[in-house]
Amino acid sequence: MRVQLFIPCYVDQFFPNVAIASLELLEKLGCEVVYPLHQTCCGQPMANSGYAHLASACDSNFAANFNGADYIVCPSGSCTLHIKEHLHISDTTLQHNIRKHVYELNEFIVDVLGVKKIKASFPYKVGYHASCHGQRGLHLSSMSELMVPAFSKPAMLLQSVEGLSIYYPKRADECCGFGGTFCVTEEAVSVKMGVDRLQEHIANGVTYITGNDMSCLMHLQGIIDKQSLPLQTIHIAEILNKTEALCR
Amino acid sequence: MSAREQILEAVTRANANRNRTALPAFSYTAIQYRDVVAQFTEVLERIGAAVTIVDSLQVVKQWLQALPVGKTSVYIQPNLMYSFDTAYLYQVDVAAMHGTIAVAENGAIWLPESNMGNRMLPFSTQQLVLIITQQDIVHNMQEAYQYIDTSAEGYGVFIAGPSKTADIEQSLVIGAHGPIAMQVFIIK
Amino acid sequence: MSLAHANNAATFIANEERTNWHDDTLWFIRSKRDNAAASLPEWEQLREIASTIKAHTLDHLETYLVEFEANATKNGVQVHWANDAAEHNAIVLNILNAANIKQMVKSKSMLTEECHLNQYLQANGIAVVDTDLGERIVQLRNEIPSHIVLPAIHLKKQDVSETFHQHLQSQKDNNDPTYLTRVARAHLREHFFASKVALTGVNFAVASTGSIVVCTNEGNADLGVHTADIHIASMGIEKLIPKAEHLSTFLRLLARSATGQPITTYSSHFTKPQAGKQMHVIIVNNKRTEQLAQDDFRSSLKCIRCAACFNTCPVYRRSGGHSYHTAIAGPIGSILSPNIDMKANADLPFASTLCGSCTNVCPVKIDIHNQLWKWRQRIVQEGYDATSKKLAMKGMSVVLANPTWYRLTGKLGRWMIKYFPSLANNPYLNIWAKQRNMPKVPDASFREWYLKNRKKV
Numbered sequence: 001m002r003v004q005l006f007i008p009c010y011v012d013q014f015f016p017n018v019a020i021a022s023l024e025l026l027e028k029l030g031c032e033v034v035y036p037l038h039q040t041c042c043g044q045p046m047a048n049s050g051y052a053h054l055a056s057a058c059d060s061n062f063a064a065n066f067n068g069a070d071y072i073v074c075p076s077g078s079c080t081l082h083i084k085e086h087l088h089i090s091d092t093t094l095q096h097n098i099r100k101h102v103y104e105l106n107e108f109i110v111d112v113l114g115v116k117k118i119k120a121s122f123p124y125k126v127g128y129h130a131s132c133h134g135q136r137g138l139h140l141s142s143m144s145e146l147m148v149p150a151f152s153k154p155a156m157l158l159q160s161v162e163g164l165s166i167y168y169p170k171r172a173d174e175c176c177g178f179g180g181t182f183c184v185t186e187e188a189v190s191v192k193m194g195v196d197r198l199q200e201h202i203a204n205g206v207t208y209i210t211g212n213d214m215s216c217l218m219h220l221q222g223i224i225d226k227q228s229l230p231l232q233t234i235h236i237a238e239i240l241n242k243t244e245a246l247c248r
Numbered sequence: 249m250s251a252r253e254q255i256l257e258a259v260t261r262a263n264a265n266r267n268r269t270a271l272p273a274f275s276y277t278a279i280q281y282r283d284v285v286a287q288f289t290e291v292l293e294r295i296g297a298a299v300t301i302v303d304s305l306q307v308v309k310q311w312l313q314a315l316p317v318g319k320t321s322v323y324i325q326p327n328l329m330y331s332f333d334t335a336y337l338y339q340v341d342v343a344a345m346h347g348t349i350a351v352a353e354n355g356a357i358w359l360p361e362s363n364m365g366n367r368m369l370p371f372s373t374q375q376l377v378l379i380i381t382q383q384d385i386v387h388n389m390q391e392a393y394q395y396i397d398t399s400a401e402g403y404g405v406f407i408a409g410p411s412k413t414a415d416i417e418q419s420l421v422i423g424a425h426g427p428i429a430m431q432v433f434i435i436k
Numbered sequence: 437m438s439l440a441h442a443n444n445a446a447t448f449i450a451n452e453e454r455t456n457w458h459d460d461t462l463w464f465i466r467s468k469r470d471n472a473a474a475s476l477p478e479w480e481q482l483r484e485i486a487s488t489i490k491a492h493t494l495d496h497l498e499t500y501l502v503e504f505e506a507n508a509t510k511n512g513v514q515v516h517w518a519n520d521a522a523e524h525n526a527i528v529l530n531i532l533n534a535a536n537i538k539q540m541v542k543s544k545s546m547l548t549e550e551c552h553l554n555q556y557l558q559a560n561g562i563a564v565v566d567t568d569l570g571e572r573i574v575q576l577r578n579e580i581p582s583h584i585v586l587p588a589i590h591l592k593k594q595d596v597s598e599t600f601h602q603h604l605q606s607q608k609d610n611n612d613p614t615y616l617t618r619v620a621r622a623h624l625r626e627h628f629f630a631s632k633v634a635l636t637g638v639n640f641a642v643a644s645t646g647s648i649v650v651c652t653n654e655g656n657a658d659l660g661v662h663t664a665d666i667h668i669a670s671m672g673i674e675k676l677i678p679k680a681e682h683l684s685t686f687l688r689l690l691a692r693s694a695t696g697q698p699i700t701t702y703s704s705h706f707t708k709p710q711a712g713k714q715m716h717v718i719i720v721n722n723k724r725t726e727q728l729a730q731d732d733f734r735s736s737l738k739c740i741r742c743a744a745c746f747n748t749c750p751v752y753r754r755s756g757g758h759s760y761h762t763a764i765a766g767p768i769g770s771i772l773s774p775n776i777d778m779k780a781n782a783d784l785p786f787a788s789t790l791c792g793s794c795t796n797v798c799p800v801k802i803d804i805h806n807q808l809w810k811w812r813q814r815i816v817q818e819g820y821d822a823t824s825k826k827l828a829m830k831g832m833s834v835v836l837a838n839p840t841w842y843r844l845t846g847k848l849g850r851w852m853i854k855y856f857p858s859l860a861n862n863p864y865l866n867i868w869a870k871q872r873n874m875p876k877v878p879d880a881s882f883r884e885w886y887l888k889n890r891k892k893v
Contacts, residue, residue: 009842009846012881012883013846013849013881014876014877014878015878016878016881016884017878019882019885020882020885035882035883035890037839037883037887037891038839039839040835040839040842045832046829046832046833048790048809049825050786050813050816050817050821051816051833053813053816053817054829054830054833057834057836057837058833058836058837060837061836061838061839132789132791132792132793133792136793136795143793145470146480146796147473147479147480148480171463174750174793175750175791177750178789179789179790179791180790182786182788182789184867184868186441186787187442187446187868188442188445188446188450189445189446189751189754189755189787190789191870191872192449192754193750193789194872221873221875222872222874222875223871223872225873226871250517251518251523251721252517254519254721255517255519255725256498258726259497259498259673259725260498261725261729262725262728262729263495263497263498263728266495268492268495268496269488269491269492269495271678272485272488272492274485276478276482277478278478279476279477291698295697295701334663351699353688353698354688354697355699356699367658367661367710368663370658371655371658371662372659372662372663388684389683389684389688390684390685393680393683394681397680398645398647398683399511399642399680399707401707401708402707403704403706403707403708403710404704404705404707405658405702405704405705406687406702406703408698408699408700408701408702409701410701411653411654411655411702412653412654412701413569413617413654414586414695415569415573415586415587415588416588416596416613416617417461417591417593417596418461418464418465418589419613419614421613421614423617423618423621424617424620424621424653424654424655425569425621425624425654425655425656426654426658426702
């Protein structure tokens, strides 16, 4: 199966290990992975700030990189959701196809590849952060607000990892406070929300916090580093990629 | 153009050329309880009312008669016209009235105006006593609205427990502006 | 008070202990809502039905308004129409003046907050006493409610005790909630019995019967109305529902969503005035028709004012209702208020991370977080965004459209952070760095790694 890799701009620039892990993981799962070389950004930072009308050139550049025929896989719930809901280009067929084929990494592994277990090893206590856009937008997992049976694609994959114990914070899906430009326009609230999340994970005694969105983790890590807190963030791709051999 | 005309015209304009939503079918099963009396009682007690199951209305009347001497109490016969002095209404300690439908899911009792004696009385009394029969208890609100015509009279109210508030630092206080206590009698 | 939510929020958060208390208290109410919702297996179906009933009503609002008016009038209710706040306030004043009455009791009505009724009446010589306990507390303190269901949620019992000691001569330093409630009971009973006019809000207006329904826990609405000679009920045009049987759906959702109770203590159905008394209903627009005319935002008018969205909002809980500087704070306020005054409320749709929790607790399924996003586009297009941000965004749109510029900018940014960390981490130059470290700089971008390690040219 051929997959085009869509890497969030800040992951490309600051967290290449997440992209490398995503690439390697997909290959181990039997995919032929291509990275379109001229991608930049999905345009979400502008659109969420009220500037969707300035995103057309950015959208065109995105569409020039992805053919809409292959699956497009992205290690980020929010970027994936943004393309799914807000990509606007003049070629409406291509627009439709791209939106249809774009998947967040975990949902691609579970829903398209049909993989429910990853033979990886990560013997640590891991706190689960349910990034909002992936959860409430892409339905990667159920949410506490709705009275529906519980499920979680990312947690299911994590639970199959050898030695890993997963811990949920008391407020299982409260937002971390990043919110795009919100992280600086409402800096006080943003940081307070992050601090509160971290306190709950620290109370669980976890060594790592993981999730599917590096933006959330970057924000939490920023607080962790500033306050020298006793835990680390790690993107779920990096955990799932800690495998030697693989079985379905 | 009057305000009425302006508003209706603006609404009509806003709704022109729309695909108008139809009313939904009420095709779901509202909650049913194994024991409506037990559920009703449990909810009511949780919200601060006292609940007593009795054999007959006579027992209730005896209870009223046995109230301490200083208490001003009144029993309201359903569908009877009463003429109360406002000053009297302000003094009533215990007022007993008949409810018509009771709802197990939330402990509410429907009290129509014709059973109140005076609209103010269920609220000005210090303690409200509501009398229902076991057969009056339905499972849920969906059923309740099938049995009552809430506009048959000029005023009616679902009452679920004594008045209360949590407006001061979320501390629940039973007894706000309405009755500070409620006693429900369920006649078997 | 600054109009920028962010500034107000920063002030609020500076008191971390109080913020934690406010946040925990409201989260607890959200949890009670969850428990109440979980107790009904049909919860999600109820939400869908309520949402559809409201959507249908809005789609046929002109018909239902006329039907309501006809039935209410038949019942002896006097129906008035007010296109804006000023007209509404004038109608209330006229009713009072016609009866030569100088004082009024009022139970909770967020519409009258929106219309600034109290101030208007006071300026015209009418004394208004708010009778909901939370509203009376804030009234005595000269504040506005910070929450549409729990007006005094931002206050601790010491605050209430001080206020009551100052205004009602309660015992100094007696913070017991029961004691304070009894003090308010005695004080407000005097006002109930003395006032001949009572104004209430309207939770639901039933078109087929001409009735209005008012939901309270305290009994203040009913006590006020029944001790008065004149009942005035103020309602927005969106309060209509078609039939009485629909109340079963809404009454099952309202209190559970608001506070986690299965129902409020009183669900009062007013159909006819008591013999010899007057009942007035004032139907108010105040720009609701403009909201209705916008496809993007009309569904916000489904709102039944439960405030579940407030309680779940991580931003509201940590910034407090007063940070929103409007009658209705929280997520729903942020999609209603820009319609009423876009300039004054341009900051509100940005006071959110778009997490989507609000949308999913809303009993009538308003897509609040999507509307917040859409309001952001509208506000920017109308020119209400800061110039500095406009410039930054324009710059960003150019860079991100061009792969070469993007790569150069990224490389430059990494280089700056690596070689000038003190600049990058300077909190005066970089807001991020006030309370967070910048990310560690990798040796290469992913693209650079890919070209070196994977791309076979």
